[in-house]
Amino acid sequence: MKTTFNQIFSNVLELKGKTLTDVATMPQRTLQALRREAAAQVMAKLSTIRTLRIEQEKKALEIQAAKVGMSKKKPSTVELEPTKSAKPKGQAKKFSLAETFGLNVPKSVTITLNNHNPKHPLVPKADPNYVFRSSNVSDLCTFLQLEGETFMYVYGPTGCGKSSLIIEAAARMGIPLYVVTGHSRMETPELIGTYKLNKDGGMDWIPGPVTAAALEDCWVLIDEIDLLDPAAVAGLNGVTEGRSYVVPETGELIVPGPNFRIFATGNTSGAGDKTGLYQGTLQQNLAFMDRAFTAEFAYPDADVEVGILEKVAPTMLQEFRERMVKFANEIREQFINGQIEVTLSTRTLVRWARTASFYKAAWANAKGAPEPMLHAFDRSLGFRAEKESRQALHEVYQRHFGTI
Ligand SMILES: Nc1ncnc2c1ncn2[C@@H]1O[C@H](COP(=O)(O)OP(=O)(O)OP(=O)(O)O)[C@@H](O)[C@H]1O
Ligand SMILES: [Mg+2]
The missing domain is CATH 1.10.8 (Helicase, Ruva Protein; domain 3)
Known part of the structure; x- marks a missing residue:
């Protein structure tokens, strides 16, 4: 800085037709005036430098912010915006258990569902030969009427009437039902939603059966869930509580409808197959199973x-x-x-x-x-x-x- 002042002072002297040797003989007042002028020029220069430096720093920060912004671009789509929530389209309807399921109970025993939507294409076709069993229907109706219960797990031996109960009940009560069969390589996104190639070569996010059912305020049945990797199943923990959830890939907040229900079936209780009769089944995550209203079905009497x-x-x-x-x-x-x-x-x-x-x-x-x-x-x-x-x-x- 000293060098800069001396250089500028020399320049000031030079502009006045003087040299450094003249300084010694120069009147004190003239010398001070020249010094002040040089100092002012130094200050101006410093100020310009400072301004430039600030500008540069600002630019650098902006570039950095832009870079950070770019790398955050994907997560920034993960902002919690309630972009999709269920619009209940079904209506409330009261069902007599005697008439709907052919059970030997008084006609006055009823259940009211609020998402009766018989014209929906996902309502299964009823099998007129299906025989409803009172204990199984009782489990189902209890679950449907309990406040705060979203997830029901039904287990029992093969071909005893687990999946068919949910399908036939949806058919008789006019509830749209998504059905998906679990397998050992199934991952959570297959249930929640995945990106799929569209006809223009781009990628579209397609809701999986669980999200679709959440948005349509209806039911989803995941068969053979105990064949799935427990980590994939545990990915549904939040969903099984009926709470809103964020789709990590899109950032969309899914707000399930009040009548959204998840049913899952399996041949084991979720604690693993001790008998060795059901190959491929896996012990499931305890926290996941803890969220289920659970029923064990057996072969009929x-x-x-x-x-x-x-x-x-x-x-x-x-x-x-x-x-x-x-x-x-x-x-x-x-x-x-x-x-x-x-x-x-x-x-x-x-x-x-x-x-x-x-x-x-x-x-x-x-x-x-x-x-x-x-x-x-x-x-x-x-x-x-x-x-x-x-x-x-x-x-x-x-x-x-x-x-x-
Ligand atoms: N109560 C019933 N009334 C009429 N048919 C029934 C009944 N229960 C079971 N069935 C018959 O058994 C078949 C198998 O039933 P379902 O699919 O419910 O078995 P599941 O318990 O889900 O077996 P799995 O563990 O192998 O999936 C049905 O398609 C139907 O033909
Ligand atoms: Mg089944």
Whole structure:
């Protein structure tokens, strides 16, 4: 700085036609005036430099801010703006449990749902032969009426009527239902929403079934949820409480409708399969399972199951249906005890009854045709068993049907 002042002072002297050697003989007042002029010039220069420096720093900051802004551009779309919330389109409707589900209860026992929307394309088609079981319907209706409950987990053996209860209930009550089947490689975005390629080559974010149901204020069923990686399932923790949630990819805040419900089914309680009967199932995250209203379903009581067979195979002799159910219960026991690797679910019983009725009618006048019941049994279950097990199955079959 000293150098700068001396240089400027020299310049000032030079402009006045003087040199540094003149300073010694110069009157004090003139010298002070020249010094003041030089100092003013130094100050002006310093001020310019400071202004320039400030400008430069500002610019640098702006560039930096812009860079930060750019790198934050993606997260900045993650601002909590309530961009999507459910607009309930359904109406309130009261359902009598006796009329809607055919249960043996007074007509005055009812349930009111607020998202009855029978014209919605996602309302499942009702199966008129479906037999509702009072204990299962009771679990479902309790869950639906409980305040603050959004998530119901139903578990039980294969083909006992878990998924079908939710589907048939949605069908009878006119509730739109998204159905998705879980698998071991399923990730949370598959349920919440993912980016998909659009026809212009760009990417569009498409809501997954859970978000779609949240926005349409309806139901979603996730089947076989215990096949999923627990970490993927735990990604739904917030959603299962019915709270609003942010889609990380878009920043959209999803506000579920008040009638949004998540149903999940599995063959295990979520604590892992200790029996080894259900391969591929995984122990689920405790915090996730803790959010569920949980129900365990079993195969129907014998009289109910005979009633189911009566609906699907009305031409079959009642005695056949009764023997089928007795036979099924014996096979189930053998399966649980690990004596046989296949089981006879309600699903298989229904298939067996339908197939046997079909053969019986088709071969009514055919000479030398196979025995319809056994022929249908092999095609419904027998051929799925190992050779030795099939032998064992046929022996049990003979015990139950040999006398007919
Ligand atoms: N109560 C019932 N009335 C009529 N049919 C039934 C009933 N329960 C089960 N079924 C028959 O069994 C089939 C299987 O039922 P469902 O899909 O509900 O089994 P699930 O318990 O979900 O089995 P999984 O664990 O293998 O998925 C149905 O499609 C239907 O044919
Ligand atoms: Mg199922």
